Structures are given as C-alpha cells and as structure tokens.
Amino acid sequence: MKLGIFFMILAGILWSTAGVLVKYISWSPLAVVCLRSFFASGLLLLYVRQKNGLRFKLSGPVVAAALCMMATMILYISAIKLTIAANAVLLQYTAPAFIVIYTALFRHARPRLLEIITCALIFAGVALLFLDKIGGGHWLGNLLGLLSGVTFGAVCFANTQKGADPPAATLLGNAGLLLLLPFVFADPAVWAADWHEWLAIIILGVCQLGGGYLFFCEGISRVPAFTAAVTATLEPVLTPVWVFAAMGEKPGSMSLLGGAFVIAVILVYNLLRAEWERPGSVSFWPALWAGRLTALALKLAGRRGTTLPGAVARRLCRQLPSRLGSAYRDGVVVITGTNGKTTTNNILAAILVAAGKKAAFNSEGANMPSGVCAALLRDATWLGRVRGDILLAEVDEGSLPEFCREIRPRLAVVTNFFRDQLDRYGELDATIAKVRAALPPETALLLNADDPLAARLAAGREEALFFGAAALPLSGGEGGENREGRFCPHCGAPLDYTLFHYGHLGIYACSACDFHRPIPAVEATRVSAGESGIAFTVWEREYTAPLRGSYNLYNALAALAAAEWLGAPPEAGLSALRVFAPRDGRMEEFQADGGAVTLILVKNPAGFNAALEAVTAGDDPLRLLIAINDNAADGRDISWLWDVDFEKLAGCGPRLRQVICGGVRGADMLLRLKYAGVSRETLLCAPDLAGALTALRRFNGERGGRVYVLPTYTALAPLRALLRGAERAEGGRA
Secondary structure (H helix, E strand, O other), X not given: OHHHHHHXXXXXXXXXXXXXXXXXXXXXXXXXXXXXXXXXXXXXXXXXXXXXXXXXXXXXXXXXXHHHHHHHHHHHHHXXXXXXXXXXXXXXXXXXXXXXXXXXXXXXXXXXXXXXXXXXXXXXXXXXXXXXXXXXXXXXXXXXXXXXHHHXXXXXXXXXXXXXXXXXXXXXXXXXXHHHHHHHXXXXXXXXXXXXXXXXXXXXXHHHHHHHHHHHHHHHOOXXXXXXXXXXXXXXXXXXXXXXXXXXXXXXXXXXXXXXXXXHHHHHHHHHHHHHHOXXXXXXXXXXXXXXXXXXXXXXXXXXXXXXXXXXXXXXXXXXXXXXXXXXXXXXXXXXOOOOHHHHHHHHHHHHHHOOOOEEEOOOOOOOHHHHHHHHHHHEOOOOOEOOOEEEEEOOHHXXXXXXXXXXXXXXXXXXXXOOOHHHHOOHHHHHHHHHHHOOOOOEEEEEOOOHHXXXXXOOOOOEEEEEEXXXXXXXXXXXXXXOOOEOOOOOOEEEEEXXXXXXXXXXXXXXXXXXXXXXXXXXXXXXXXXXXXXXXXXXXXXXXXXXXXXXXXXXXXXXXXXXXXXXXXXXXXXXXXXXXXXXXXEEEEXXXXXXXXXXXXXXXXXXXXXXXXXXXXXXXXXXXXEOOOOOOOOOOOHHHHHOOOHHHHOOHHHEEEXXXXXXXXXXXXXXXXXXXXXXXXXXXXXXXXXXXXXXXXXXXXXXXXXXXEEOHHHHHHHHHHHHHHHHHOOOOO
16 A cells, blocks of 8 residues: 555656656657657556566557547647646646546446536636636647547546556557657757757656656556545646746746646545545545544543544544454454443453553443444554554444444454343344344354353354353352343253352253353353452462452453463463452442442343342441433333342341432432332432432441442443542542
8 A cells, every 4th residue: 555655656746747848848749749658668568568468459448548648648748838837737637527528428327416516617627727818828738738638538438448458558559659750850959959858858758658657557556546536636736846946937826726726626526436436435534533633622621532532433434443443463352242341341451461462442331333433543543553453342232233344353252141221222132133143254252151142152153162150159059030041042941050150140051952051161160259359260270350249250251261362371361360450330449538439330130230249248337329320321211120139238237328319210219229128217319419429428427338339321420520539639549
C-alpha cells in the first residue's frame, strides 16, 4: 500500500513537469509530440516486454485506445503551446465528464444523478477558463485542451472494454506518433536547437511520459481507486507551480477560480464513487478523526467517553471496526456470555500484559457495538494504525452477530448463559441460537464445561476447549436456585446432576443420550474462598486472586485458559492474578466513612444471587444500597427481581442493619424485600442516588461492618462517581 502511494505520487510529479518542459522547448507541437513519444517508447517497450513478453492482440478496444491516446497527446501538447499550462492540464481533466457521456451512449447505462451533477459542474468550471482573457488564455488553446479531455476520456473508456490491454494500447499509441517524423525534419527549430533543448526533450520523453506511465501502472495495481484519484490531482496542482517558478507564467483570476473549481468537483466525485464501490475506503478517515476528536473533547471535559466516540465513528463509517479490528497482529479474542465478561476480559488483559503483549480492550464493560468501537479508537493513532498486538473485545451476547460480521475473532470465550433481560434478549434458547449462528466456523471456542448451555456450542466445531471446576465451597447435591439448564440440548431428556455449583452449573450428564459435562482442559481443584479472595489449583500450580465470591473463579479460569491458548507462559497468570484489582463495579472497593464500600454490578437473577452469596458470607454487620433502574440498558422488565433469592438477606437476621432501596424502581425493590421477609425497620426507600448514598452512610448514625452498593447497569456509573468523590473528599486514594 505504501509503495503504491509512493509510485502514484511520483507519477503525478513527473506528469506535472510537462508544462514547463514543453514551454521551454521552442519546437513545433507536432515535433515535440513525436520526439517525446520516441524517447518514451523505448522505456515503455522494455516495461511491456517484462510484463507480458509483448504478447497481445490487436483488438478493437486496443486500437481505439491507441488512436485516442495519439490524439490526446497531440491536442494536449498543442494546447500547452497556445494557452497557459494551467488551462491545458485542467481542461484535460474534464475527461471524467466525457466518460459518463460515453457510458450512456455506448453502454446504454443511465447516468446517476451524481454523475449528471458532476458533468454540469465541470463544464461550469470550464466556462470560467474560457472567460479568462487577462491571464493570457487563448480560445484556440483552450479549445484544444478541452478536446484533449474528450479524447482522454475516450482512452479511459476504451481501456475498460472487453478485450482491452492498457499497457499495449499505451505502447502502440506512443509508437504510432512516430508517424509524425516528417514534421520533425521539416521544423528548422529542431536543427537549430542546442543541447539544452535536446536534454529537455529526452527528459520529457523518458521521465515525464515514460516514467510517469511506468510508475502509474505499478501504483494503480497496489492502491484503491480513491487513492489514485487523490494523488492524480498532483498534476493539475503542480503544473502551474513549475511553469510560474521557471517562466513567470501566472494564471488569471478566472483561470485560478475555474481550475480550483474543476479540481474540487473531480476530486469529490472520485471520492464519492470510490466510497460506493468500496464502502469505508473514504469515510474511514473522517470517521476515525471525528471519533478521536470526540474522545479528546470528552477527556478534556472530565468524561470517560466509553461509548460516544464509537457511536460517532460508526455513524460516519460502519466499516471502521472491521478496518481497525483486522489490523491486530495477533488477532482478536471475543468474550461473551451473560455474567463475568468484564472481569474475564480485564484478567486476560492483565495476564497478556504480564507476558509482554500490548492488549487493547474495552476495560469499562461497554460491550455494545459503540463501546467496542470506542475501545478501537482509543488504541488507534490519528493515522489509523493500531498500537496493540491483540484485541480483547467483551461483547454483549445480543450484539455478537453484528460484531462477528465486522470482525472475525480467532478465539471466542463463552463464560455462561443465564436468563437476562427478557424484553431485550427474549428466551434464553433464542439467545444461545443467535450466538451459535454468529460464531464463524474458523473461530476456536473456549467454553464453560460446567454450564450445559455453553458446552452445547461445541457440537460440530473443529476446535473447542473447556474450563471448569471440580467443586466449589458452596457446591452441593441439590440446586436451590431457579435453573435454566434442566434438559439436554440434544435430545430434550432431563439432565442428571451429581453436583451443583450454583444455578445450573455443575457436574451433569444426560439421562437418555451421551451428552455430558466435557473434560476441561483447565480445571480448578482445591478451591477455597474467603474475605481475602479465592485460591485454587490448576496444572499443579496454586493460584491466588483477591476476588471475592467463588463465582469469580470461573472468570479467572476462563482468562487463564485463553491466555494459555494464546501462548502466554503460566508465570504470567500467576503474577497477574495475585495482584489483580477488580474495577468498574465488579467487586470494586472504595474507602468512605472510615471503612470499605464494595460496589457490585447486578443485572439478572443468577448474577444477583452470586453477589448475595458473597455479601452474606461471614459474620460482620451488613449495610446495603440496592439501586434498581429500568432504563433501556437495564431492561424495562424488572420482574426478574422476583427470581432473586432475597430470602438470603432475611436469613441474616440482626446482622442486616440497613437496606436502602434507590433508583427509578426503588419502591419495587422495597416491596420485593418486604415479601422476602426482610425486617421493615431496616428498609428505607430513597430513589435519588445521591440521597440514597447519603442515607446509607448516615442511617441510624451507625458505622462499621460491611457496606455494599449493588446497582443495575445505568445506576453503576453515577454511584461509582459519587463514591469516588466521597473517597477523595475524605483523603482516600486518588
């Protein structure tokens, strides 16, 4: 690509020297045309011979293109002699308008509205060139320049027909101009010329014409059409510059206006046409810069900008994620599923960084298309290059089909499947079917072996690996929670569980067919969980992580398995897990009111139950703020609250000192807790989040114990900001 652009720039620069060289040579136009093509033909002959060994057929399009090229060169050189060089080259650049006309006449193709408008605007700019008399423009020279545009358009049109051979037509066209040799011998200026003019004609033939076409042919095969259109404008831009610098020829005001207008119209037309033919080829750059500028503005305003920059960029160019995502040397890993995506993604990124990799990832949990795009923009430079070696993309399971259409991942990690936001996803089987259909066949899968709904995705796949746990501290013979995976995904018979971990995760086998829990490539044994975190053994190595809640074990296992598949050494996992700090509301801790406040995102029954399991462990007094919103990102339907086992809170007895119910649906949460048997004396409804947090900190004037804030998605960021502010105000960590 870079070499192609370099060749196109060289072609434009060489072509632009025609004006000054032709003006310098005092010979007749026909003598200049003949000798220029004579010296160019030798170089073109060597080039064509190297390309196809001079094997070509004299088809109709080849002959037509050669004849039109001969006419173009005669008309163009004559125009330079008779009018200002700027007019001559700009009038030749009217060719696109005539190509549209030829296409309509000979192919009976109805021109698009844009093409009609472009033709009209080009001819309006040409009219300005003809009106310019102050700048030295001559009617005959301008007319010949316009006719060169007519014939050059015919050259381009003929070279696109069936049987065309552009290199052969170019060679034949230049060789045919040797028929003008009598005009060379008849021109006394040729015989009176000194060596300076002969050097100029040699440069004109070998470099300006032959070298220009050689670099153009090599460049056009390496760059998109729009790049060729942009770099080709160097010729009309530079031609008057060289002539003015060498000979003082200055275009008049109307010529300058008309020329700038024609160049702008042709450039815009070619860019729009390139965008139609290859979507994203042009719009990529405005989208990239608009997205990065939006991110910069948000950063200056003190905002995080996790989604808006991506939304702006995608609005301008839908192909931007595909362009950036395909640039990662080590490919793309997508992490999806119902719960645990953000923590898994962040742990995997920490392991890869410890292994010496540069990982780009959406660390904040913004897993919709705009959030993934924003992460790509953060990792991209202003020139469209990515800084990272690998992209780790946490993707909402409902958005996975769109993601996989844009970016083809090497590895897909599926954490688990639980019922989540029925109004957005529908029934769980529909979500799983959508994920299964979205994952490309060549993508390797890393699945939760303990989840039969995730493990079923391995059917028919060439490469599928598994992670799981032999047992958890809370595992038992019966599952007390509402379970989705009760039946075999293949035959529909009930699944027999020998051990439940939580929800429908555990050790299972079908009672009627051979579907069973697969053997994990990464399996945790000797698992323990406490206030300081979790500890477990994998590959005979003992791992520790400051992650509370045994459900976080699965996030650590998924990250370790993915890192191992990507080639990271085990030592990287050991060191990264040991110091990993949860963030963005995933068991994230703040220092406020002289103690620790833990922020835990909750969004569905399984996740809420896992959070309650961590919250209620131990014997310390408890104070909670539960913030429930029903915005679009949370899910409008909050009936899922009745599937959460809030009776665990009621079972805490006197340990449960207070529960503040906040958010838009705080009253609904309060009602649910009353039905769960939570003491009314401990309950308070405070819909305003700031007021709810203040009430939590000052309720009954009591301090100490464990303090937890459990928000749904759209309540997470505001509460996180409030806690961060309270922490700073009290002199906590920055």
